[in-house]
Amino acid sequence: MSKDFQTMYARYRNAAGMTQEYAAELLGVATRTLAAWERGESKPSDERVLSMVDIYCAPTLAIEHLRATTAIARGILPPVDAVPLPQAVCQLLSSIRTLEEIHAEDRLLQIAADGQVDQIEAPDFTRLLEELEPVMAAVLAVKYARGV
DSSP, X not given: OOGGGOOHHHHHHHHXXXXXXXXXXXXXXXXXXXXXXXXXXXXXXXXXXXXXXXXXXXXXXXXXXXXXXXXXXXXXXXXOOOOBHHHHHHHXXXXXXXXXXXXXXXXXXXXXXXXXXXXTTHHHHHHHHHHHHHHHHHXXXXXXXXXX
16 A cells, blocks of 8 residues: 555554554454554544554544544644654744744734624634644644654
8 A cells, every 4th residue: 555545544553663463453453453444444433543542652643533533623623743842843933933923013912902803803813813723733743742
């Protein structure tokens, strides 16, 4: 199977350096069950994914799984890359600085000062929330960085 077409479950297992047989044994499932998950033919339960997170030492798998399987998570959680801690910290600081440069006039403070978002402020507020997405993703990348 090409790496481009592997499901997230296969990517994380491979990144952990495990065979399907060994991972299936640790997960307490048949190898064919794990293979079906990895081919996208069926979906593991959230409990099994939590086991994968522990076994593969891959907390970002939980985020990726939730985003792939629930509409609520797709609307709330930003995509998070599994990166080493130094890279995650650099991405966080860079995204914060970019946000500071774009919003030197403190528009978010102006909008929030009265405790409500009126109709005139709503478009700016929506845009600002979208611009916060990279910061939120970078914070999660730091929290779940590899090697921590």
